[in-house]
Amino acid sequence: MDSSETRTPCKYGKNCCRKNPFHFKKHPHPNELQDSNDEYISNNEQYYLIERTPCRYGEDCYNTNPSHLKEYSHPHELLDSDDEYTSNDEQYSSIGRIPCRYGEDCYNTNSSHLKEYSHPHKPQDANDKCKSNDAQSPLAKQTPCRYGKDCYNTKPSHLKEYSHPHELLDSDDEYTSNDEQYSSIGRFPCRYGEDCYNTNLSHLKEYSHPHKTQDTNDTCKSNDAQSTSAKQTPCRYGKDCYDKDPSHLKEYSHPHKTQDANDKCKSNDAQSSSAKQTPCRYGKDCYNKDPSHLREFSHPHNDVQSEMHQNILRTKHHTPIYWGKKAFTESYHEINVNAGSTEFEIISDLLNGTIEHHGNKYGTIYGQDPGQFVVTSITRIHNKTLWEEYCFKKERIIEANGHKLATCESSKYLQGRPLLMPLLDTSANEYWLFHGCDPKTLSTLLKKGYDCRVSSVNGMFGGGFYLAENSSKSNQYIPCPSCQQNCIDRDSNCKCQNQQDFQFSIIFYRTVLGDMHIVKEYKSEIYCGTDVSHPVRRPPKKPNSDDLYDSIIGECNKYGGNSLRYREFVVYDTAQAYPEYVIKYKRSTEKLRSPSNINSVQDRYYTFIKTNSS
Structure with a gap:
């Protein structure tokens, strides 16, 4: 008697796809007919699976090439010790389906996609029951990252908690080997994602790049379509x-x-x-x-x-420590400085400590030079765009001078003839300076900055941006709010009443002077130009060099200048001066308090900065 007659027939019959030799010994299976003569397929051919070389990718392999399947065997998950069957509908549902190109990394749960494409699973424990795909796939245990393929957060804790789609590699519309196909696993996601076009092999080996997800019914595009x-x-x-x-x-x-072979992500x-x-x-x-x-x-x-x-x-856009940690919650913001605060007192004392006499002409009150500026308010300006430009220009000036501005000739010159303003940064020769202007242009200067294209070219040093260390000098450029006179370039005669009640605004600029050109002997043909069609709009060249100075200082009579009673500072680049404060004040002929010693004010500023930094 045939031994198969004493065995229990396999309930799946010829549809069974078990490859376990012990299963075939225990359960007989009807043989499929091979040809019209109804001859049975030989056992050597029927059970060729037993004699094939195991595929190195095991049940994770989804290479469906017939030559590959003939040469290599693939294990299926083991049933439990009782050899109970699970439903063929569930266990072997992947038969006849096209392997999904995303393999076990796929997280498309659309039912039409799952019916059309099969997905490999990780080996299960011998005694483990069939678990759901949600429990088997590691991605199912992770929350999909809300940035998906565009995420470039490479922190291990983030990658462990959130799942991300992986890129695919094509090979003439056939699946490549698992080594190549899953090479993105273990690599850091490129921070530029699918926008990256660095094709260097060393870059591609080190960083993975997501591709756009294709429609489930979409076929691989031809190379002709991909490389139009x-x-x-x-x-x-x-x-x-x-x-x-x-x-x-x-x-x-x-x-x-072409990018450098050793170049990282630019x-x-x-x-x-x-x-x-x-x-x-x-x-x-x-x-x-x-x-x-x-x-x-x-x-x-x-x-x-x-x-x-x-x-x-x-460029690092570090703001002053007293601006606070959240200086740019808005792109433009005005902060009222509290009256009585150290910051308010320092700015107010710098304004009043630099008042000088100007011959009772321009910026006067009832025809006399002001003896005091009564500060009514101080506003600090937080302008993100202008601050970024300023920081960038400052870095460029420092780098252009080889990080040696502190020891350049102009810096040494100022050590013996210091400015009235505190030195904010020795590495860039950064100072606070005053600028007076028509109230009509005030808002533009604060929000858009100084525009060198529309500046006047009639100044002593051409078309630049003029500033002063003396507040009273800048005060001369601010017109009367009533008659629009009483300022330089206009009539100095002001007959208005109640002049003591008029309020004026002066801007306190943070300014990078860099390497300064000191002008003691002024010549208009050099600094203002002789051709009106080609006015001067830049600082002069350095001796024996094509490099330009960063700014100009018109030296005053006190320090050997031949034209100016008080110093004049000129920059020619929009980004070299940042409008940090707007000071509102009233002119007064009375000295309501004794003037502060400017050196003590500077010392208070440095103490203020040191205290806020600790």
Whole structure:
């Protein structure tokens, strides 16, 4: 008698796909007919699975190539010790389905997707019952990261808690080996995600890059569709082209710059953001350094502009300690400085401690020079855009001077002839300075900054931005709020009543002077120019160099100057001066209190900074 007659027939019959030899010994299976002669398939052919080489990927393999399946065997999960069957509908439902390209990393739970595509599972314990996919997949235990493939948080604690989609590698629309396909596992996600276009192999090995999720019914696109540039005409401007018109990009191909083999992720914010920007109408001739402008508009490739843009984004924008930790909760904010506070008293004393006589002309009260400025309020300005520009310019000046500004000739000169203002930063020659202006331009200066393109070119030193260490000198440029006279460049005669009640505003600028050009012997043909069509709009060159000074100091008579009674400070770059305070005051002919010693005021400032830093 055939031994199969004493065995219990397998309840799955010819649909059984168990490969366990012990299962075949215990349960007989009907043989499928091979041809019209109804001959049985030989046992050697029927059970060829037993004699094949085990696939090194085991049940995680989903290579469906027939030649691969003939050569290698693949284990199936073991049933428990009682050899009880689970439902073939559940256990072998993956048979006949296309393996999902995302494998066990897939977290698409759409029922139509699960019916069409199979997913490999991790080996189960021998005594373990069939668990649900939610329990088997490690991703199911994680909360999907809300940033998905765009996330570039590489903290282990974050990656352990949240799941992220992984990239796929194609190989002519067939699945690549598991070593290549899952190579992204264990790599740090590239912070630029799918926007990264660094094709260097060392970069690709170190960082993983997500791809856009394709529709479940979508087939792999052909290489011809993926590399459309092969059918495009090379643009004659090459990598220098900045035409972002979709019709232009569709018709013409553009090369990318080759990156260094050892280069890490460069700032894609600076390199590729232009693809989403509107071309600036001024092109490479644009010199608007406003970060908001650079983010909105693209500019043709220019090494200087590219470096500038990258540096603006990475420069540390540390604010003064007394601004507080949350200085930029808004892009523009005005902070009222409390009257009676140390900060208020220091600013007020600097304003009154630098008053001088000016011959009872301009900025007067009833025809006399003010003896005192009665401060009514002080407002601190928090302007994020202007502060970023200022910090960037400050860093550029420090770097351009080799981090040696503290020992340059102009710094040594000022050590023996110090300014009336405290030195805020020795590494940049940063000082507070006053600026008086027409009230009509006050708001623009605070919110948009000084614009050198519209500045007057009739000053002693051309088209620059003028500041003073003496508050009374800047006071001369502020007109009467009633008659709009009584200031430099206008009539000095003011007949208004109640002048003691008029309120004026003066701006207290934080200014980077850098390497200063000291002017003792003034010559208008040098500093103002002789050709009215080409006025002076920059500081002079340094001796025997093409480099420019960072600012100009018009020296006063006290220290050997031949033209100025009081010092004049001039900068020519918009970003070199930041409007930190607006001081509102009233002019008075009476000295309501004894003037503060300017040296003691400076000492109080340094103590104030040291106290707030500790």
